[in-house]
Amino acid sequence: MSSPMPRIAPLEAPYPPEIQAQLDRIMRGAPPLMLFRVMAGHERAWNKFRAGGLLDPGPLSLRQREIVIDRTCALNKCEYEWGVHVAIFAAPAGLTGDEVRATVLGDATSACWSPAEQALIAAVDALHRHATLGDAEFAALSAHYDEAQILEIMLLCGFYRTVSYLANGLRLPLEENAARFPQV
Structure with a gap:
């Protein structure tokens, strides 16, 4: 087929x-x-x-980067890019099955996330919903990440929102070996 x-x-x-x-x-x-x-x-x-210059590692760890990318793609309902990243990077980033699932079905309060990762998820969610970070989200990020990392988080969210627009708008078929969104 x-x-x-x-x-x-x-x-x-x-x-x-x-x-x-x-x-x-x-x-x-x-x-x-x-x-x-x-x-x-x-x-x-x-x-x-x-x-766009975000195809390199940057100042975040692979794990932090993948949490931001996976959550951004999940919020944008971009199974194509989410699935590619999960298939290639989830294991090297040390993401568990529960954590991968939480990027789609969880939120910042999901028990699988550390406080620093909760700040990442909350920031991604705020940027997705409001196109800005509130004082609480920025303070939470600042408690765990330096300025270069905070800028990288915002850039990754914007870049992967664009990637989501491309993949969704072009109706790209899912890659053969990519992961699929978890079911509720």
């Missing part, structure tokens, strides 16, 4: 050498994701996407 095609057709291999080199750098030997193949077919969009 074939997957449905996205609204904008992805590039197919063989890719132009420059695109192949870019995909190789991002994917590190794995087949390129559908999202990257769609974006790479449109030079300006692809360059802007890659210039």
Whole structure:
């Protein structure tokens, strides 16, 4: 059974050498994701996407980064990107099954989160709902994270909201090996 095609057709291999080199750098030997193949077919969009500069580790730990990304994608109902991140990064980030589930079905008060992680979830939720951080959310973040980390959290939320818009708006089919949202 074939997957449905996205609204904008992805590039197919063989890719132009420059695109192949870019995909190789991002994917590190794995087949390129559908999202990257769609974006790479449109030079300006692809360059802007890659210039977002958030495809690198940054000042957060892998675990912190993945909590922010997974929660952002879950709130945006973006199973595509959430599933890719969970499949690739949940285990290396040390996320348990309960924690992965809580990124979709829980909240900042879920018992699986440490106080610092509760601050992350509360911040992601506030940014999603209000496009800002209230004094309480900012104070909670400041108790656990430095300024560079707080900026990274906000940037990740915005970047992965954009990624969610792309994946959802293009109706990207779920990647074959990606995780699926937990059921209630």
